[in-house]
Amino acid sequence: MGSVAGVSDLVTIDDALEAILARAHPLEPERLPLLEAHGRVLAQTAVATTDLPPFPSSAMDGFAVRAADTPGRLSVVGSSAAGRPSSASLAPGATIAIATGAVVPEGADAVVPIELVRHEDNSVEVPSAVAVGANVRPRGGDVGAGDDVVLAGARVGAAQIGALAAAGVTELECARRPRVRLLSTGTELRRPGEPLGRGEIYESNAPMLDAALRGAGAVVEVLPPAEDDPGALRVTFADGLAADVLVTSGGVSVGAHDLVRSTGRELGVDEVFWGVAMRPGKPLFFGVRDGTLVFGLPGNPVSSLVAAMLFVRPAVLALQGASDPGPDWAGGTIATPARRAPLRDDLLRARSTVTPDGVVLTPVAGQESHMITRAALADALVHVPRGDGELAAGTRVRYLRLD
Secondary structure (H helix, E strand, C coil): CCCCCCHHHCECHHHHHHHHHCCCCCCCEEEEEHHHCCCCEECCCEECCCCECCCCEECCCEEEECHHHCCEEEEEEEEEECCECCCCCCCCCEEEEECCCCECCCCCCEEEEHHHCEEECCEEEECCCCCCCCCEECCCCCECCCCEEECCCCECCHHHHHHHHHCCCCEEEEECCCEEEEEEECCCEECCCCCCCCCCEECCHHHHHHHHHHCCCCEEEECCCECCCHHHHHHHHHHHCCCCEEEEECCCCCCCCCCHHHHHHHCCCEEEEECECEECCCCCEEEEECCEEEEEECCCHHHHHHHHHHHHHHHHHHHCCCCCCCCCCEEEEECCCEECCCCCEEEEEEEEEEECCEEEEEECCCCCCCCHHHHCCCCEEEEECCCCCEECCCCEEEEEECC
16 A cells, blocks of 8 residues: 555545554563453463363252252251352252352252242251252353363453453463554643743643553553654654554644654655545554554644544554454444535544433534544544535444543
């Protein structure tokens, strides 16, 4: 895919993402203790080391019985508690009191809930017939030893940690976390808290991108901002190329001070595309040098955020071997009419509301690409595809959560 120049040559969002993911090859794996693997992506499927549950267990507090003895009056001959199983085998006409999670004793094939029996002295009256297997969790009913628990490519969250711990897994094979370097460009930039001179602004893109990419599993380093000077930019840009991913913001349009693309070419970056048919975020650059993915994001903060969510986050997840790196589009309806652009897709910042009929998305006021404080009021990006006319209120759309 070559460089683009005119509006008609801009790549689509989907084609841009396809080109990026085709070059985001999973990094080498490493072994981690289970509790250090939260948020990581599995490079190898994790399998159970034991049956789960490892024995037939009770799903209820009640009485372990032989189904053939019900209904009827049964003698209570013992008890089985979690971690303290009964050693007795259940004989005909007898029952054993049992707690949830306890071992179902030999000879028993069902459990009667305690609230369904009449308990008097050392006997219980079971008023109705009980089916074989009622309220019994069979051995291996959840998973068997050697069975898959979490598949390669899955991201490890709290539920996966719990499942793996229960299945006896102590270590996981995970892809290495990508090293990402962030480089903001612009002579006008100052760090938050520093005095602002005439024509200067606070640098917001690097901390914003840092948060977005750390959440995707990246190890992020923020480089010092580079002034709009070819020599200064070249030095810092070259430093950034030592990472797995270099993300710049600013300097990718066509002005006299937009030096990122030319600097990348001088340093051997192979440009894959420049310019995506979307708003905000059109002047987006993507290239590769020796396996390092290079993203040149627009300087306007909303444009930078949108590009990061649509393209950089999925690349970071793909480098970790994620089976579905995203973006994770969902479906909802737009609350107000939205005018369509004939040549570019729009990404509207919106608030989402869950209703009985589904998610309703209300665009926030102030959709200009520099209005980052307005974007902070939103929790979703609504995709308005290119075309004529407008989307009517109530139209089904796809959206991407920002939180």
